[in-house]
Amino acid sequence: MTVRDKRVMWCHAHALTGKPRVGAWRTTRSPRCLAADGFEIVKVQREHPASGSPQVVIELTPGPAVARRCGRCGAGTVEVHDTTVRRIRELPILDAETWLLVPLARVRCPACGPSTEALPWLERYARMTKRFAESVARLAQVLPITEVADHFRLKLGHGQGD
């Protein structure tokens, strides 16, 4: 079995809740699962760039009545100033490189001042979900980093973690 065969698939509904559905793919949307993590799906778009691999872009919107937390101390009593959309790499869906468009709130915390909201599935400043980062790290334990990068179509070198 090749590494590619072992890829774990995620359905839309479970992409943000951490429940893998190995080899299975649901085309129906189940925003309720996402709402548990504070977001709902607005749009799912599959793109085929002329050069390069297919991409799936999932646009999210904050669910109703979501409590925002300070990204520094975790306090829940913060004011939301505005939101900024961050493009975040998620585990691949079938053959497609997958990205989330996540509207992150800029909050003002009484203790820390301005910061970006904390999300349980995203490290501060991260450009990839925790699941994606863990997946890369797991493969890197058994494969050379260049192969891992190739598998996930990651660019090595500068530009990482900015």
Ligand SMILES: [Zn+2]
């Ligand atoms: Zn704080």
